[in-house]
Amino acid sequence: MDSHAIATEHGEHELHDEEHPAYLRHHFVTVDQQRETASFGMWLFLLTEIMFFGGLFMAYLLYRNWYYDAFVAGSNTLGIALGTTNTAVLILSSFTMAMGVYSAEIRSRKGLLTSLSCTILLGLVFLGIKSVEYHEKYVEHHIPGASFSVEDFVHPSDKRDVPLAPDMAQHAQLFFFLYFAMTGMHALHMIIGISILFVLLYQAYHGAYMNGHTSTIDNFGLYWHFVDIVWIFLFPLLYLISRHPLK
Amino acid sequence: MSTIVTLPDQQDARLPKLSYLNSEYGLKSWLLTGDHKRIAMLYLISITFFFFVGGAFAGLIRLELLTPLPDLVASDTYNKLFTMHGVIMIFLFLVPSVPATVGNFVIPIMVGAKDLAFPKINLLSWYLYVAGACFLVFALLNGGVDTGWTFTTPLSTHYLNTHVITAAMGVFIAGFSSIFTGLNFIVTIHRMRCPGMTWFRLPLFCWSHYAASILMVLGTPVLAITLVLVMLERTIGIGVFDPTKGGDPLLFQHLFWFYSHPAVYIMILPGMGVISEVISTFSRKRVFGYTAVAFSSVAIAVFGFFVWAHHMFIMGVSNYSALVFSLLTMLVAVPSAIKIFNWAATLYKGSITFETPMLYAFGFMGLFTIGGLTGVFLGSLGMDIHLTETYFIVAHFHFVMVGGMLMAYLSGVHFWWPKMTGRMYPESMSQLAAVTTFIGFILTFFPQFIVGYLGMPRRYHAYPPEFQVLNVLSTAGASVLGIGYLLPMLYMPWSLKYGKIAGSNPWQATGLEWQIQSPPLTENFVDIPIMDHEAYDYDWLAHKTEHEVTTVG
Numbered sequence: 022m023d024s025h026a027i028a029t030e031h032g033e034h035e036l037h038d039e040e041h042p043a044y045l046r047h048h049f050v051t052v053d054q055q056r057e058t059a060s061f062g063m064w065l066f067l068l069t070e071i072m073f074f075g076g077l078f079m080a081y082l083l084y085r086n087w088y089y090d091a092f093v094a095g096s097n098t099l100g101i102a103l104g105t106t107n108t109a110v111l112i113l114s115s116f117t118m119a120m121g122v123y124s125a126e127i128r129s130r131k132g133l134l135t136s137l138s139c140t141i142l143l144g145l146v147f148l149g150i151k152s153v154e155y156h157e158k159y160v161e162h163h164i165p166g167a168s169f170s171v172e173d174f175v176h177p178s179d180k181r182d183v184p185l186a187p188d189m190a191q192h193a194q195l196f197f198f199l200y201f202a203m204t205g206m207h208a209l210h211m212i213i214g215i216s217i218l219f220v221l222l223y224q225a226y227h228g229a230y231m232n233g234h235t236s237t238i239d240n241f242g243l244y245w246h247f248v249d250i251v252w253i254f255l256f257p258l259l260y261l262i263s264r265h266p267l268k
Numbered sequence: 269m270s271t272i273v274t275l276p277d278q279q280d281a282r283l284p285k286l287s288y289l290n291s292e293y294g295l296k297s298w299l300l301t302g303d304h305k306r307i308a309m310l311y312l313i314s315i316t317f318f319f320f321v322g323g324a325f326a327g328l329i330r331l332e333l334l335t336p337l338p339d340l341v342a343s344d345t346y347n348k349l350f351t352m353h354g355v356i357m358i359f360l361f362l363v364p365s366v367p368a369t370v371g372n373f374v375i376p377i378m379v380g381a382k383d384l385a386f387p388k389i390n391l392l393s394w395y396l397y398v399a400g401a402c403f404l405v406f407a408l409l410n411g412g413v414d415t416g417w418t419f420t421t422p423l424s425t426h427y428l429n430t431h432v433i434t435a436a437m438g439v440f441i442a443g444f445s446s447i448f449t450g451l452n453f454i455v456t457i458h459r460m461r462c463p464g465m466t467w468f469r470l471p472l473f474c475w476s477h478y479a480a481s482i483l484m485v486l487g488t489p490v491l492a493i494t495l496v497l498v499m500l501e502r503t504i505g506i507g508v509f510d511p512t513k514g515g516d517p518l519l520f521q522h523l524f525w526f527y528s529h530p531a532v533y534i535m536i537l538p539g540m541g542v543i544s545e546v547i548s549t550f551s552r553k554r555v556f557g558y559t560a561v562a563f564s565s566v567a568i569a570v571f572g573f574f575v576w577a578h579h580m581f582i583m584g585v586s587n588y589s590a591l592v593f594s595l596l597t598m599l600v601a602v603p604s605a606i607k608i609f610n611w612a613a614t615l616y617k618g619s620i621t622f623e624t625p626m627l628y629a630f631g632f633m634g635l636f637t638i639g640g641l642t643g644v645f646l647g648s649l650g651m652d653i654h655l656t657e658t659y660f661i662v663a664h665f666h667f668v669m670v671g672g673m674l675m676a677y678l679s680g681v682h683f684w685w686p687k688m689t690g691r692m693y694p695e696s697m698s699q700l701a702a703v704t705t706f707i708g709f710i711l712t713f714f715p716q717f718i719v720g721y722l723g724m725p726r727r728y729h730a731y732p733p734e735f736q737v738l739n740v741l742s743t744a745g746a747s748v749l750g751i752g753y754l755l756p757m758l759y760m761p762w763s764l765k766y767g768k769i770a771g772s773n774p775w776q777a778t779g780l781e782w783q784i785q786s787p788p789l790t791e792n793f794v795d796i797p798i799m800d801h802e803a804y805d806y807d808w809l810a811h812k813t814e815h816e817v818t819t820v821g
Contacts, residue, residue: 048376048383048460050796058385058459065451069489076493076523080508083519165506192514198506202497 044234056236063240067247070210074251077206081199081258088192094174094185095196096263098163100154104260107150108252114143115249122242125225125235133230133238137222140245144215151208158197165194165201203255210248217241281771283690287787302387303790308373309688310394311364312681316757318360318401323753325353330712330746333739338730346729347414348430352404354417355435359442360401362673363531366538367484368397368449370680371477373688375453377781377788378471380462380797385455386448393448400442407431407438416727418528421509421520425501433502436495443488443495446534450484453477462780464799468562471779471803472555475562476541479569483530483537486573491527494520521583525576533572535669536636537565539676540607543629546679547611549777550626551618554804557610564603571600581652590649597647604640608633623775624695627702628679635671635709639664642717657727660720663713671709678705678756685760686770690787693763698756705752711745778809 042052049055085092117139124132162170171190176183184190221241224230230238288305298306329349332340341349376384384390407413413435415424424432457470457478498520500506507513509520548555555561577585577593585593611633620626642664645651655661685693715738720726724735731739773782780797781788801808 047791048381048387054459058455061459062386062389062451062455065454065485069447069451069485072486073489073493076490076497079523080497080519083516084508084514087516088514166504195507195514198508202500202506 091192093263095193311368322356330743348412362535381460393445396445403438407434450481453481472544473541479565480537487527487530494523529576542680553618556613564606567603624698625683632675639667658720659716663716691767701755708748
């Protein structure tokens with residue numbers, strides 16, 4: 022409480038205010054109900070997101086089985102160092118987000134501001150590295166389309182210099198399309214997430230989320246972790262599982 | 269046993285002074301409202317509009333098919349007509365029909381809540397619906413789209429010069445409207461129930477909406493990503509569905525039907541919820557086998573996700589998967605039959621009255637049964653080879669969707685009209701409309717079973733002369749059906765001003781929504797109610813009215 026005088030003046034209402042604080046929306050009975058409802062809604066929304074990405078994963082699964090050689094050859098041209106760095110950056114950003122949720126819970130404004138800023142920063146670093154990778158693909162003519170070049174694709178066998186059969190090499194376009202679609206869709210979710218983070222940061226700067234009503238931060242945390250987990254699936258599927266082909 | 273309930277005398281009923289309709293005035297108070305009842309009204313107006321747009325296309329299709337020769341419209345125009353008819357009717361009418369209007373209005377009241385869990389998201393979903401509709405109208409005005417409502421690749425991606433992207437974008441956006449509606453319903457039914465409202469005290473309307481919402485939430489995102497891929501394929505040629513680049517058009521079919529088969533259950537399940545309420549109310553009996561009917565909704569939702577490949581029997585899927593999908597398809601008939609038998613058993617020894625909602629419900633039971641059983645024909649592998657892509661399938665689909673769902677929708681709108689507006693619709697006029705609709709419907713679509721069985725393919729605007737008699741019958745029926753649909757358009761608005769005052773419970777129904785004033789207050793309940801009886805407990809209702817003086821306003 023800032024001022025003792027104000028607190029006593031409204032002392033009579035204080036007990037009432039705890040039961041019906043200003044942030045309790047009119048159609049909820051209790052604060053708990055409001056919080057549980059919001060969190061349940063968020064989980065359900067994340068379920069729809071899983072289904073949304075599911076279509077792309079299904080396409081990846083199918084074409085990886087059909088055009089195994091092309092997918093291995095395509096995957097081998099991806100930069101593993103940048104991919105690994107990005108994975109680390111993203112996991113770190115999930116940690117800072119979790120710290121943000123914790124800070125809001127213990128009502129530490131400074132902690133919340135720091136965590137949210139760090140999350141934004143790490144998110145931007147991720148997107149930066151991702152754009153470097155995209156640029157590499159552009160330079161190497163690995164963007165599907167008319168200027169797509171199949172020169173770099175070697176046969177996934179011990180003899181690394183054997184080129185892929187021309188028609189199979191063309192199917193690497195499917196790999197790269199799926200690469201761009203999946204990482205692009207993921208990046209879009211990151212951009213949306215970072216935009217929301219800026220709003221949260223602005224609100225937190227002006228003193229929001231310090232009254233125990235932290236639903237928004239909690240639920241955004243869920244979203245951010247979800248986007249992280251999508252990457253945790255994308256990284257091995259696109260970068261790793263073809264590194265050491267069995268052939 | 270049914271309980272004898274006398275309907276209240278409507279002479280004494282008066283409109284309440286304060287209700288959700290007059291709590292605020294002005295266009296802004298409607299367009300920025302968070303009130304589920306007002307949003308339901310916004311939906312009601314918009315989907316009625318698109319129903320008549322889609323209906324106009326159907327009328328033109330039937331008019332063209334009056335003669336064997338392609339004489340009214342050109343082939344391309346005909347393709348656009350049936351595509352726009354399908355797209356508008358499915359995505360802008362059937363999917364949001366009962367859930368977004370009636371469901372939006374009564375579900376929060378039925379569970380004893382003051383609003384849906386997320387009022388702003390509810391409003392957002394109406395705006396998404398309107399935005400999607402704008403894209404479709406734009407595509408329509410700029411020359412239409414002629415892929416069929418299924419956006420089949422590679423036809424939609426490579427061989428057409430119409431507004432596929434705009435239309436796909438419209439469906440994509442409208443899809444999110446449906447996702448958010450479903451999400452809102454699930455969360456509301458889980459978290460917003462009033463004290464004493466256990467799962468097995470919920471009206472069956474809530475159960476069927478819950479099941480439909482699961483389908484909306486899990487199915488629609490798959491359609492969304494599929495349409496994104498179609499748009500990308502068309503704009504930058506990504507090759508995922510393009511055989512010349514190693515892609516597989518069949519993958520599109522799998523992804524598309526993974527949503528679009530469950531989508532028919534999204535459309536029909538809310539209708540089944542309406543029928544449960546109406547049958548119970550007008551037989552004055554608890555729904556027979558409440559638990560079975562409740563779980564059959566969930567069973568339909570679960571089975572519904574594993575039958576999609578029955579749309580693909582002739583597309584070269586493996587024989588073994590076709591066998592499995594055929595078997596699973598037949599399994600869906602079981603929970604559907606459970607519902608029909610339980611409704612029939614509810615009627616048995618009930619004190620039945622024949623108000624308009626009940627007439628529509630009878631129409632539903634008959635027509636849905638025919639539509640459902642012909643679905644079993646189509647689910648059997650051998651029959652499907654003969655019947656698929658003929659008018660048999662058109663008739664089957666329309667029996668379920670128009671005979672089933674549209675009847676249920678009209679039944680629901682009539683049933684809850686007194687609650688929504690506070691006034692009664694004109695009874696004899698609407699009974700006439702219900703009967704006209706039924707006769708018109710049978711005349712329109714029954715001949716199509718025969719003409720399809722004889723081999724007339726769908727989606728052509730010319731046909732051999734020997735099919736003309738049946739097609740003329742069908743077109744004649746369509747005109748009768750059109751009149752049947754126009755009648756409510758005339759008397760419903762009329763009743764807003766001149767209808768008899770309804771009072772809070774004109775049907776003596778048991779749902780919580782009938783225990784509050786009509787039209788309800790913005791916050792629905794002054795105090796959160798406590799549910800102390802089972803659903804459809806007419807003894808409780810009779811007891812309640814004995815001891816309580818109903819106050820209105």
